[in-house]
Amino acid sequence: MSRIAFLFPGQGAQYVGMGRDIYEHSAAAREVFDRAAAVLPFDLRELCFNGPEEKLKQTMYAQPAILTVSIALWRALQEAGWRKSPAALAGHSLGEYSALVVAGSLEPADAAAVVHQRGRLMQEAVPLGQGGMVAVLGLDAARVREICAAASAAGTVEAVNLNCPGQVVIAGTNAGLERAMVLAREAGARRCMPLAVSAPFHSSLMRPAGEKLAGVLAGVRVKQPAIPVVSNVTARYYPQEADPRDLLVRQVYSPVRWEESIAYLREQGVRIFVEIGPGRVLCGLVKKICPEAVAYNVEDRAGMEKILALEGEV
Known part of the structure; x- marks a missing residue:
């Protein structure tokens, strides 16, 4: 018997058309979409299925779009016959809210409304165009932290997504990022890749967003997982x-310690990881952190069928 953990993706996993397959074929998935759509001030289904991409x-x-697709897939998997409770759950940044929904801490519609506000607050924390994020490839986390410390004289810059060996994302002001990229290349980084995001997420610059998010979360029932x-x-x-709620507030302005999280689950006996939601980015990170682990992704009915066939083995 192998212990199994379910993982949930964060921002960047979205694509136009996500969730359409499961929405059209699962009543449970449709219910998740419909309840989330009822609390959101935009047409969630239209945005997920037809875009436009720039808005998505x-x-x-x-x-809220990624969270809803992830929860819809989970509910559809249950509807199709999955009965086994996972040994553990984890989500990358936004994906942590999906994990908490599956764990019974948050209602799906409440979570969709909260993360819509979370996204707005994170965007408003730093004026558009004044900060961003860069993926640094080929250096370890300790070296990247040293580089950020040295570059901070030019502007705030911090290591914020510790994704896997050799992949660390930094975030900060434009000036801080520019200096850090110069130092990273001098230190032997294989590549420094600016990310298509609109703010320096998970950096200390997001603290105002976290403080305001506390007020949003205060109005929502959150139970123990x-x-x-x-x-x-x-x-x-x-x-x-x-x-x-305390950890969800801190999460907004704290690094995402993904490599450590997956290593911790491995220590707890997890051998099979299943990514539920759009894309398969987390599967790739798992294989880099724990090469011996088995990783699957579920983003449509074909992925669900593979996991359903697996249940007897776990």
Whole structure:
């Protein structure tokens, strides 16, 4: 018997057409979409299925869209016969909200409304065009942190997504990022790739967004997870004695410790990882962190059928 963890993607996984297949063939998925659409001030189904792509990329729209598709896939998987509770759950940034929904901490519609506000607050925290994010490839996290410290004289810049060995994302002001890229290349970075995002997410510049998000979360019922969920902030399970809202607030302006999170799940005995949601980015990261692990993705009915066939083995 192998222990299984379900993973949920974050912003950047979105694409036009995501979720259409499962919406058309699953009543449970349609219910998730319809309930989320009822609390959002835009046409969620139209945006997911038909775009436009430029709008779907915008933070305040991308976040509820990705979360809804992920939860719809999970509910459709259950509807199709999946009964086994995963050993653990984890999500990358926004994906942590999807994990908390599956764990019973948040209602799907509440989560969709919260992450819509989360996206808006994150975008508003730093004026458009004044900050961003860059993926640094080929250097370890410790070296990237040193580079950020040295580059901070030019402007705020921090290591914010510790994704896997040799892949660290930095975020900050434009001046800080420019200086950090120069230093990273001098240090032997294989590549420095600016990301198509509109703000320096998960950096300390997002603290105002986190503080305002606390007010949004105060109006939503958040229960303790019924299934262990790994926090991006601590790379450990949510503690049973603490209010989950505290970690969600800190998550906005803290690094995503993904490499440590997957390594922690491996230590807990997880051998099979299933990414539920659009894309398969997390599957690729898992294989780089734990080459011996088995990783699957579920983003349509074909992916669901593979996982359903797997249930007897886990």
